[in-house]
Amino acid sequence: MNYFLTEEQQMIKDLAAKIAAEKAVPLVAELDETEEFPWEVMKTLASSDLFGVYLPEEYGGFGGGVFELCLVTEELSKVCCGMGVCYAASALGTLPILLFGNDAQKQKYLPDIAAGKKLAAFGLTEANAGSDAGAVATTAVRDGDFYVLNGTKQWITNAGEAEVYTVIALTDKAKGIRGASAFIVEKGTPGFTFGKKEKKMGIRCSATRELIFQDCRISKENIIGREGMGFIVAMKTLDRARPGVASQGVGLAQGALDHAVKYSRERVQFGQAISSFQAIQHMLADMATQTEAARALTYAAARMIDSGDENISREAAMSKLFATDVCMKVTTDAVQIFGGYGYMREYPVEKMMRDAKILQIYEGTNQIQRNVIGLALIKESAKKK
Amino acid sequence: MNIIVCIKQVPDTGSVKIDPTTNTLIRSGVPSIINPFDMNAVEAGLSLKDTYGGSVHVITMGPPQADEALRNTIAMGADNACLLSDRAFAGADTLATSYTLSMAVKKIGDFDIILCGKQAIDGDTAQVGPELAEILGLPQMTNVSKLIEVKETTIVVEQELEDGCEIVEVERPCLLTVTKQVNNPRIPSLKNSMRAKKAEIPVWKAADINADEARIGLKGSATQVVKIFEPPKRTDRRILQGDVEEMVTELVTELRKRL
Ligand SMILES: Cc1cc2nc3c(=O)[nH]c(=O)nc-3n(C[C@H](O)[C@H](O)[C@H](O)COP(=O)(O)OP(=O)(O)OC[C@H]3O[C@@H](n4cnc5c(N)ncnc54)[C@H](O)[C@@H]3O)c2cc1C
């Protein structure tokens, strides 16, 4: 399908594909096994300027938007969804600063993030605040020119590896979620440590850890926006990051489909390539059609966000929901086409199916995406009356 | 540190076939790549520039399509590039090629090091680098596997030999040909890719580099390719099977027969 990329967008896509093929592919299976962070690939992305594709030129970026972010994420996820999320989660951690930070904060943090010198991470989830993000219990108490943070964030992607953390904490417990605020916390701040690295089903090269705050004092300059804006910061950030998760799904699905097509032409049973069986052809046809539809929806949502439209929650949620459900199905079918070989670690689709599952869970489960879409429909209908 | 890198665009040999009836290379539809060793030469130039400053100027002699190869080196970070392209250069052997390159180097003028690949994967002669150094009267080191240190007026390099390595200090300006061991070529950056797209790449003809017509192209070539052919496939091969002792006995018997 032709998506009419600009010359620059095509260049970004080609460059990301080149890095994926030359630098990522040789490491995919190894890092899945060792669960080591893909620093080498991150460094290549950095030296190739790809961490800045969605950031403004005045902060050292390329001046693109969510769409460019999606192009890179998709190409990486085609070969390794784990590497895709290491890249995309840094953008998730950066968006609060980009969207709500003041100029001093942008000047201080964005150039290093654009250059890939520093990774970022986003800390919202806690043990008792998952889908119910409003149940956040981490506190930030004002003390003169400082805020003092206490509490634990759970399952934070890039934790331990990133330098810059955007964290949601309560500045006014009494107000509940309306008393939440967003903060920038740098790695190395006294009182800020990490929990052990989690052992996961998939995306195993990505790092998932706790953020532990024990009387962690940060300057009052580190608040993003004003006190009480934390929940809005989080929700607007997630709205803009969701096509990024969708593009992980699109890339991963495409990667699995490509493997399945190739394998079906090589595997001979009953004296013929299994690709000659219509049952297999139809599976491949569905996989390809669904993947393409997911891509089209993802690109459309990303372009809508980049157009400056403010009303994007529904479309962003649709792209995340559809592309990641498609991805789960396509990777499962890819394993099916590989048969028993597909179940073996020696073949790439086994990992792909494991990696796919997380996409239906993080950055809002797919049930929560449906809630967002459903609510938007009802609101819209109510308005018309 | 001003560096000139000579690159050659070659057919991707992985996909080259020889036409069995005409014994010529089937070039149509075969993608072109930068000679892999020349990618190492470009990277060597760029890393010297990263460390010591200066500029990297890439040149190639080839058809107009070689423009693309030059742009790829700008995307990696080369500062300038120029294409030596003229009908009069056609049919050049290594002697005529290196003479032509030498005239381009003279036109560029200021340089500390010329870098070449150790050999081209199509022609495979490994002659152009050494010939270029001779024509320009420069000290040369071939098969360089490591750039160790740049000193006031010299460079210290490691040279790969048949059975070991040698560390040598060479006066600059000089010419080095590099092997794969010397580095890993970098991936282009987005900014340089944008620059590459828009870069002006001058095309120099014979007259632009004051080349002597008798020394370029077919006329200037001391050798000519008479015929290219695939050596006949050997059909008398056998793979021995069974246990080691049996196989060795059989091998010895067979060898004895042929003595
Ligand atoms: C590998 C990994 C990386 C992560 N990275 C980050 C990160 O970088 N930053 C961050 O802040 N968080 C991160 N998370 C957290 C992630 O966003 C949450 O796990 C997710 O939002 C779901 O929360 P939960 O796991 O607590 O599930 P729960 O909220 O406990 O949900 C359990 C089940 O109930 C369903 N459910 C819950 N509420 C409803 C409802 N109202 N209607 C219908 N169904 C409902 C859910 O869909 C789910 O099926 C990460 C998680 C993982 C596993």
Ligand SMILES: Cc1cc2nc3c(=O)[nH]c(=O)nc-3n(C[C@H](O)[C@H](O)[C@H](O)COP(=O)(O)OP(=O)(O)OC[C@H]3O[C@@H](n4cnc5c(N)ncnc54)[C@H](O)[C@@H]3O)c2cc1C
């Ligand atoms: C299929 C084929 C057809 C040929 N046809 C003819 C012919 O008709 N007549 C004839 O006389 N010769 C012909 N040649 C020889 C051809 O001209 C030589 O290949 C060429 O001169 C370079 O020599 P080489 O490839 O051995 O390079 P090498 O000497 O092995 O290359 C070493 C290094 O020199 C540099 N270098 C080499 N060539 C260039 C270049 N053009 N521009 C910039 N730098 C370069 C690169 O850094 C390279 O790594 C042919 C060769 C082949 C393979």
